[in-house]
Amino acid sequence: MKKKIGVFILTLTLMFGLCSNTVFAAYSDVYQNGWYYGAVQYVSQNGIMTGLNDTYFGVGESLKRGQFALILYRLAGTPDVEFENKFPDIGANDWYANAVIWASDNGIVTGYTDTGLFGPSDEITREQMVTMLHRFEGSPQVSADLSGYPDSGLVGAWSLAGMQWAVANGIISGDNNMLNPQGITTREVCATIIMRFQGGEYIETEAGPGGFVNPCPGANYVSSEFGYRVSPTEGASSNHQGRDYAASEGTAILAAASGKVVLVGYTSARGNYIVIDHGNGVECYYQHCSKIIASAGDIVEAGEKIAEVGSTGIVSGPHLHFEVHENGVPVDPRKYVPE
Structure with a gap:
């Protein structure tokens, strides 16, 4: 993980580029081939x-x-x-x-x-x-x-x-x-x-089907998929908004794609959790961690260890609860991560 350090170098030279028909997911006027x-x-x-x-x-x-x-x-x-x-x-x-x-x-x-x-x-x-x-x-x-x-x-x-x-x-x-x-x-x-x-750069990702890596390759199995389920323990939602990777305490949790850590926190439901902005309007939540290694503001690479599996928050056993949000809306992680 590395911090982006401002080097205070900029230019006011205007540049022009051709625009394609593909736009940045969040804005209808930002074209993927635009120089900006x-x-x-x-x-x-x-x-x-x-x-x-x-x-x-x-x-x-x-x-x-x-x-x-x-x-x-x-x-x-x-x-x-x-x-x-x-x-x-x-x-x-x-x-x-x-x-x-x-x-x-x-x-x-x-x-x-x-x-x-x-x-x-x-x-x-x-x-x-x-x-x-x-x-x-x-x-x-x-x-x-x-x-x-x-x-x-x-x-x-x-x-x-x-x-x-x-x-x-x-x-x-x-x-x-x-x-x-x-x-x-x-x-x-x-x-x-x-x-x-700022001396920065945008971290481009392969957001899309099959483009992300497995966030918990050391898991024993996937214990719960996205969607309706019978609540596994008191307080857990039956409308499951992520994917659960059952794994032993301390199993490595990896960044599913390159991006920036925007939040590290704790709630009674999520336990210790981390949020990474992977670009293109895609954010991922990594929850119930026993230990978090990354810090807010870090730039991480796909496959880099960011945390360890735990049983903090509302759980029935140690696992990684992994959510993918598109412009703030939870979607099935299978759209992005390998089976």
């Missing part, structure tokens, strides 16, 4: 960006200042914020309020000098984004020669330090040899920037 595909999945998988609604990401739509403040706030871990009436157009109940106040308190954003407004619904420009990222990094002082860009004279005095830092560090390589400082940033470009800023 992996980036959108990465920010979605890591909870950094969400769609404009449950089925529409907003490819080609401009990013707003309030949205970008929220992105930086999430990257900072969404720290607690006490609301202050700093901007006339930011109310305590606005969805971006905490993010904007946090960013203001930390010197990352300011309002417009002529009006005092923040402009949460205003489109964010390239120089605004670079400046916020520069401040987010701590405003390192770096000089660079911008004369090679024909439009370098359009860079505002207020954004010059950030633009020089970005160019000196290869963060901006130019948009058709132009800095385009007043150009508007679209949502998929932002997703790509954030993925590179």
Whole structure:
């Protein structure tokens, strides 16, 4: 298991690709052959960006200042914020309020000098984004020669330090040899920037029939399949939403596919359990563990040991209860794992 460590390297260069008819399961406008595909999945998988609604990401739509403040706030871990009436157009109940106040308190954003407004619904420009990222990094002082860009004279005095830092560090390589400082940033470009800023990558998986590995190859047998059953013990559901692998205490539990550990926890029913996001809207739950090896935030590979079989929670004996969820809905694991 390995943690993804931010290396703070990004680029504002726009790239274009051909689109196929295959779309990302969660969003109708995110095409599998689009150059932005992996980036959108990465920010979605890591909870950094969400769609404009449950089925529409907003490819080609401009990013707003309030949205970008929220992105930086999430990257900072969404720290607690006490609301202050700093901007006339930011109310305590606005969805971006905490993010904007946090960013203001930390010197990352300011309002417009002529009006005092923040402009949460205003489109964010390239120089605004670079400046916020520069401040987010701590405003390192770096000089660079911008004369090679024909439009370098359009860079505002207020954004010059950030633009020089970005160019000196290869963060901006130019948009058709132009800095385009007043150009508007679209949502998929932002997703790509954030993925590179984090030094991350999307873990592509073989989600589909037969694509996953057996999560418990050391099991003695499968004791219960998905669907209706006679409850094996008091408190256990008769509507079984997973697959049970009967095995001895301590038997290895493996990641069924590559992905990111998004939750490690305990409940009285599930016992010790772990949840892995395998991409493409697929999450798997591994329950009743005696020991959990992986930690939240880990990137794991298919077949990697993540836990050990136990009898925690509501059980009639030691086993792995394995669930597969497609966009939050439990489905028969036999659609994915080998028999």
